[in-house]
Amino acid sequence: MPDSRSGRYSIGALAEATDTKVETVRYYERVGLLPKPGRTTGNYRAYTGDHLARLSFIRRARDLGFTLDQIRALLGLADHKDNDCCTVDAMARDHLGDIDRKISDLKALRRELNDLLGQCQRGTIADCRIIGALSPVAK
Amino acid sequence: MPDSRSGRYSIGALAEATDTKVETVRYYERVGLLPKPGRTTGNYRAYTGDHLARLSFIRRARDLGFTLDQIRALLGLADHKDNDCCTVDAMARDHLGDIDRKISDLKALRRELNDLLGQCQRGTIADCRIIGALSPVAK
DNA sequence: CTGCACCTTGTAGTCACTACAGAGTCAAGC
DNA sequence: GCTTGACTCTGTAGTGACTACAAGGTGCAG
Missing domain, CATH: 1.20.5 (Single alpha-helices involved in coiled-coils or other helix-helix interfaces)
Structure with missing residues (x-):
């Protein structure tokens, strides 16, 4: 659950909410699927609702058997809503x-x-x- | 096709006969699935009919979706004919x-x-x- | 003797993670 | 204030089953 003050999620909370391993979340960031989040003073990743939405999309598409490349393409398309x-x-x-x-x-x-x-x-x-x-x- | 004199196959011939890439044959040797063959004077691998039989077994089992570990086990069992x-x-x-x-x-x-x-x-x-x-x- | 196909070794890349090691951060309890 | 334990950080290496490549050696036909 997000920090009630800022609406921000730790990596663990984000991982749990999307049934993903923490390492996998970092992996998605590394390969450019998930945008780099802001950081807390202690250098912890601080995710927003947008990150949660994007990660949910990725996981759902993975469950449906799309490859990460296909998901990258889908995300690219989804970002241009008037196409x-x-x-x-x-x-x-x-x-x-x-x-x-x-x-x-x-x-x-x-x-x-x-x-x-x-x-x-x-x-x-x-x-x-x-x-x-x-x-x-x-x- | 084997060298008619010795009945031995080059890696390319073995690969072609089993519909396998040359690199894959070497890979199977490296991971211990295919025994190391003898060598020619020029240091080329020289395979026998036994190698051909074993590689055929491996490829057939792979086609049937067995993992290399499972195939290793099957080969181990197949070698003890009285079990x-x-x-x-x-x-x-x-x-x-x-x-x-x-x-x-x-x-x-x-x-x-x-x-x-x-x-x-x-x-x-x-x-x-x-x-x-x-x-x-x-x- | 020149060209070419084939072979050699070793290393690194693929996909989608997963697993560690070693260090830092944070909140709760005493 | 201090300790404990859960969490997080970075970086690196491993998984399975290949696949690709570089840089060189071999063998044979023309």
Whole structure:
């Protein structure tokens, strides 16, 4: 929770409010995703509500699987409120395509691994079908 | 293709045969997944059929999404042919569970992103639903 | 003998963090 | 005022699984 007098957050408070590790908050600052906050007399970072908003955006987008580069782009777009939002839409659409590809890859993988598992006869490694299926044709 | 006289492969030939980059083959050697091969007079690596078999195993397991640590374990098990294969089975089963979790996570993500996309009105960023959905409640 | 493809080692970069070490700050309790 | 403990600071290095590059050596065809 923010210091009631100044409305400012310590790094720990900001981290907790956004379910982020303190180190990660500093990391976002280092790579330029989160603007450098002011400092207290003791050189502690003092964040504002704007920082909280921005960090929440970043975390939410990360949860949705956007990369930090994509988020940088989204933040850039979000800062120009009079642009039209087709670019944002296109980015989300691209991302959706990526996710669809990943899902179908994983499903194929699942099928294959499951087939392998169905063949386990609980014998010795020498006739283990899983090891066999992973091994090359013959050597 | 192997040198016809010795049945040995250069690193490039091994890489090509297993659809692996040369650097990756050297990387597997460095991290102890692939045994160090013999060398030619000119200090080139000279691989045998055993190396080819082992690298094929590694690549196939990687394709199936096993981590290098898991592959290390599988290779260790595969080397003791009289062990029973329940351990292998359990590893594959665990891995299948991981994959199922990933698939359902991605599906949830997909739903969420798709809902967001359905709301695009092609207006300005100021009323973009995607940006809005990513942004925190109010600041 | 010249060119070129291939190989060698070593090092550093990628992504998105995460984990430390060693020091400083701050507030509460005694 | 002093101690304790939680918090914060900077800087550096580690993770996984590669990937890229530099600067040099090797091997072979023309």
